[in-house]
Amino acid sequence: xxxxxxxxxxxxxxxxxxxxxxxxxxxxxxxxxxxxxxxxxxxxxxxxxxxxxxxxxxxxxxxxxxxxxxxxxxxxxxxxxxxxxxxxxxxxxxxxxxxxxxxxxxxxxxxxxxxxxxxxxxxxxxxxxxxxxxxxxxxxxxxxxxxxxxxxxxxxxxxxxxxxxxxxxxxxxxxxxxxxxxxxxxxxxxxxxxxxxxxxxxxxxxxxxxxxxxxxxx
Amino acid sequence: xxxxxxxxxxxxxxxxxxxxxxxxxxxxxxxxxxxxxxxxxxxxxxxxxxxxxxxxxxxxxxxxxxxxxxxxxxxxxxxxxxxxxxxxxxxxxxxxxxxxxxxxxxxxxxxxxxxxxxxxxxxxxxxxxxxxxxxxxxxxxxxxxxxxxxxxxxxxxxxxxxxxxxxxxxxxxxxxxxxxxxxxxxxxxxxxxxxxxxxxxxxxxxxxxxxxxxxxxxxxxxxxxxxxxxxxxxxxxxxxxxxxxxxxxxxxxxxxxxxxxxxxxxxxxxxxxxxxxxxxxxxxxxxxxxxxxxxxxxxxxxxxxxxxxxxxxxxxxxxxxxxxxxxxxxxxxxxxxxxxxxxxxxxxxxxxxxxxxxxxxxxxxxxxxxxxxxxxxxxxxxxxxxxxxxxxxxxxxxxxxxxxxxxxxxxxxxxxxxxxxxxxxxxxxxxxxxxxxxxxxxxxxxxxxxxxxxxxxxxxxxxxxxxxxxxxxxxxxxxxxxxxxxxxxxxxxxxxxxxxxxxxxxxxxxxxxxxxxxxxxxxxxxxxxxxxxxxxxxxxxxxxxxxxxxxxxxxxxxxxxxxxxxxxxxxxxxxxxxxxxxxxxxxxxxxxxxxxxxxxxxxxxxxxxxxxx
Numbered sequence: 001x002x003x004x005x006x007x008x009x010x011x012x013x014x015x016x017x018x019x020x021x022x023x024x025x026x027x028x029x030x031x032x033x034x035x036x037x038x039x040x041x042x043x044x045x046x047x048x049x050x051x052x053x054x055x056x057x058x059x060x061x062x063x064x065x066x067x068x069x070x071x072x073x074x075x076x077x078x079x080x081x082x083x084x085x086x087x088x089x090x091x092x093x094x095x096x097x098x099x100x101x102x103x104x105x106x107x108x109x110x111x112x113x114x115x116x117x118x119x120x121x122x123x124x125x126x127x128x129x130x131x132x133x134x135x136x137x138x139x140x141x142x143x144x145x146x147x148x149x150x151x152x153x154x155x156x157x158x159x160x161x162x163x164x165x166x167x168x169x170x171x172x173x174x175x176x177x178x179x180x181x182x183x184x185x186x187x188x189x190x191x192x193x194x195x196x197x198x199x200x201x202x203x204x205x206x207x208x209x210x211x212x213x214x215x216x217x218x
Numbered sequence: 219x220x221x222x223x224x225x226x227x228x229x230x231x232x233x234x235x236x237x238x239x240x241x242x243x244x245x246x247x248x249x250x251x252x253x254x255x256x257x258x259x260x261x262x263x264x265x266x267x268x269x270x271x272x273x274x275x276x277x278x279x280x281x282x283x284x285x286x287x288x289x290x291x292x293x294x295x296x297x298x299x300x301x302x303x304x305x306x307x308x309x310x311x312x313x314x315x316x317x318x319x320x321x322x323x324x325x326x327x328x329x330x331x332x333x334x335x336x337x338x339x340x341x342x343x344x345x346x347x348x349x350x351x352x353x354x355x356x357x358x359x360x361x362x363x364x365x366x367x368x369x370x371x372x373x374x375x376x377x378x379x380x381x382x383x384x385x386x387x388x389x390x391x392x393x394x395x396x397x398x399x400x401x402x403x404x405x406x407x408x409x410x411x412x413x414x415x416x417x418x419x420x421x422x423x424x425x426x427x428x429x430x431x432x433x434x435x436x437x438x439x440x441x442x443x444x445x446x447x448x449x450x451x452x453x454x455x456x457x458x459x460x461x462x463x464x465x466x467x468x469x470x471x472x473x474x475x476x477x478x479x480x481x482x483x484x485x486x487x488x489x490x491x492x493x494x495x496x497x498x499x500x501x502x503x504x505x506x507x508x509x510x511x512x513x514x515x516x517x518x519x520x521x522x523x524x525x526x527x528x529x530x531x532x533x534x535x536x537x538x539x540x541x542x543x544x545x546x547x548x549x550x551x552x553x554x555x556x557x558x559x560x561x562x563x564x565x566x567x568x569x570x571x572x573x574x575x576x577x578x579x580x581x582x583x584x585x586x587x588x589x590x591x592x593x594x595x596x597x598x599x600x601x602x603x604x605x606x607x608x609x610x611x612x613x614x615x616x617x618x619x620x621x622x623x624x625x626x627x628x629x630x631x632x633x634x635x636x637x638x639x640x641x642x643x644x645x646x647x648x649x650x651x652x653x654x655x656x657x658x659x660x661x662x663x664x665x666x667x668x669x670x671x672x673x674x675x676x677x678x679x680x681x682x683x684x685x686x687x688x689x690x691x692x693x694x695x696x697x698x699x700x701x702x703x704x705x706x707x708x709x710x711x712x713x714x715x716x717x718x719x720x721x722x723x724x725x726x727x728x729x730x731x732x733x734x735x736x737x738x739x740x741x742x743x744x745x746x747x748x749x750x751x752x753x754x755x756x757x758x759x760x761x762x763x764x765x766x767x768x769x770x771x772x773x774x775x776x777x778x779x780x781x782x783x784x785x786x787x788x789x790x791x792x793x794x795x796x797x798x799x800x801x802x803x804x805x806x807x808x809x810x811x812x813x814x815x816x817x818x819x820x821x822x823x824x825x826x827x828x829x830x831x
Binding site: 031033034035036081082083084085133134135136138139140142146147148149150151154155158159161162165166169173 | 354355357358359361362364369370371372376377378379416417420423424426427430431435562563565566567568569570671673
């Protein structure tokens with residue numbers, strides 16, 4: 001009996017240490033780039049920050065799996081490097097020897113990604129979960145394409161200009177025609193003095209000087 | 219040289235000096251006239267300064283020895299550009315006709331030169347206006363923040379970007395896919411891409427309205443289109459010089475490499491560039507100067523225009539290279555940061571242990587201690603020289619390099635709007651001369667009925683040209699445009715220029731020409747002009763033409779395509795043209811070049827047939 005208890009006592013720490021190792025089928029790698037994100041206002045990564053990370057993970061898992069009460073102790077971290085990168089695994093709250101599948105962890109992280117980023121003042125690019133691609137924001141597209149508006153303005157201006165020029169040239173040519181007919185009338189009027197036309201003077205038409213050639217040509 | 223071909227009946231076809239004096243005094247001509255000298259100079263400056271000054275000259279300058287390239291450029295500008303320029307100005311001012319009318323007056327057999335000029339102007343105008351349409355598309359899209367070419371569309375499950383965009387870049391994707399929807403080869407036409415059709419419509423209507431009454435409307439438009447580019451270039455110069463890395467670009471541009479002067483291609487490219495820069499042989503300059511008063515000092519105009527063109531080329535090159543230097547510096551720093559990140563992640567060292575300042579030592583240290591890891595990491599080599607030389611010519615410069623650089627400047631929509639407005643003005647002012655070189659010869663040839671007003675001529679020309687340019691609105695339009703650019707705007711211009719010189723010097727008679735200039739401006743042109751007209755300029759053009767033909771026929775015809783499926787993607791793949799392209803090239807380059815001899819031959823046959831009857 002004592003041996004069994006001793007055996008179990010030895011096994012549990014072994015089990016507790018064994019699940020988190022790089023490349024494990026249940027583990028995720030995290031890479032944090034604080035200085036890239038915050039520059040001069042970067043904070044130092046220490047154990048307190050790590051505790052916050054584990055708490056944030058627990059929060060994400062709690063939000064995703066409604067009902068299951070994940071604790072900080074369910075998040076195990078290993079292989080921390082000065083780069084600030086590490087691996088973590090998640091164990092189930094009911095049975096600490098059972099590790100959560102990658103898919104569940106991924107979905108939980110995806111759902112609360114913004115909250116996790118916010119807790120550390122980082123972004124998707126500076127708080128990286130390797131193998132979890134960030135859901136990208138859709139490109140900004142305004143409701144009415146702006147180019148259509150500008151195009152409409154330009155074409156409207158050009159169209160108005162064309163109509164204006166055509167109408168003005170028509171008006172000008174009409175004015176020229178009127179001026180021409182006015183000049184022609186004035187020429188006709190030269191034969192009418194005092195309002196009387198030559199024809200109305202009551203003369204006799206002198207056929208000697210007419211153009212019509214009544215005589216046979218030579 | 220007293221060589222002069224017999225030219226009977228010349229005096230009957232041209233105005234005599236008395237006629238000219240009379241027309242000048244009474245202003246009895248029914249040709250349009252310039253409102254003032256400034257309008258004429260601005261129109262010519264606008265015509266000569268085009269988009270090519272911004273995107274062709276800087277590339278040539280940098281690739282042919284930097285500052286040293288200015289030596290052949292300026293020498294050939296004086297020996298080749300100025301004499302041809304004065305010749306076109308003087309002949310137009312003296313004979314007071316458009317390009318077809320002038321050559322027909324000199325000798326009816328030479329009308330082919332005018333027809334060739336018209337064809338070349340038409341072909342160039344078609345693809346030039348397509349460039350304007352693309353510029354307009356970018357301009358219309360610049361009025362938003364963030365600019366549309368900064369974003370990639372997402373793929374279906376929103377975890378990444380569309381692969382085409384991911385592998386190349388947002389600006390590449392925007393140009394090749396969103397704007398043009400380029401197909402993978404010239405044979406794959408793929409139908410019309412409607413944004414381009416809409417922008418072509420806009421471009422042709424804008425040109426139509428600016429030129430609707432001939433130079434009386436376009437002459438007003440040039441006050442804006444010719445002057446605004448200088449203002450915008452100045453703004454960009456100031457902005458560019460304050461950007462990080464600008465001086466790297468300018469130094470790269472002007473670092474002289476005197477060895478390049480020994481290379482004959484340098485001189486050839488300089489000569490060809492001078493020729494195109496002055497818009498010679500398009501016919502527009504002859505038309506423009508025919509609207510001048512008879513005693514206008516055309517020699518002074520030629521010298522002023524040459525100086526302005528030379529200065530503007532260098533000015534635009536400087537501005538361009540400040541922006542290119544800035545972009546290259548940004549990309550270089552980004553490359554180094556990427557490499558630092560890769561190293562940090564792989565070796566798990568704290569973040570600030572490798573910075574840009576100690577990158578080289580850190581890399582060497584790590585490479586010596588862990589060479590295998592380094593090999594597996596795929597560290598990119600950041601080459602500043604390569605970054606400065608890539609994509610700096612043609613459409614690639616304006617739509618890819620420059621747009622990318624603009625996105626990195628604060629307040630990018632404003633800079634984008636300014637840049638594209640400048641390109642639009644540069645292009646429009648060149649197009650005025652172009653359309654002049656098409657409409658006036660058509661009128662002289664009697665293609666249009668005489669009763670039609672100028673508005674109808676412009677309108678019909680623009681509508682017909684719009685229908686032709688729908689060729690470039692296809693998915694393969696980019697490749698057609700490059701084809702036109704390479705063939706319609708090279709050999710034909712050189713051959714027309716050569717024939718022009720021969721016609722004026724040896725058929726019209728250089729002595730008569732000298733007398734004309736003496737009549738117009740008061741003194742004969744000096745020995746420099748005489749020597750260049752008779753021998754130097756024709757010889758230079760002939761040499762360039764022969765070398766061009768020799769090199770072109772020796773190369774296998776290939777072109778660059780945007781093919782997402784090719785191995786070299788995102789670099790443009792080089793594939794050979796299909797065999798039927800030779801027929802198209804013959805139409806583009808051969809017909810205008812041969813128009814003069816063909817027309818002379820046809821006329822000879824026609825006249826001899828008539829005489830027999």
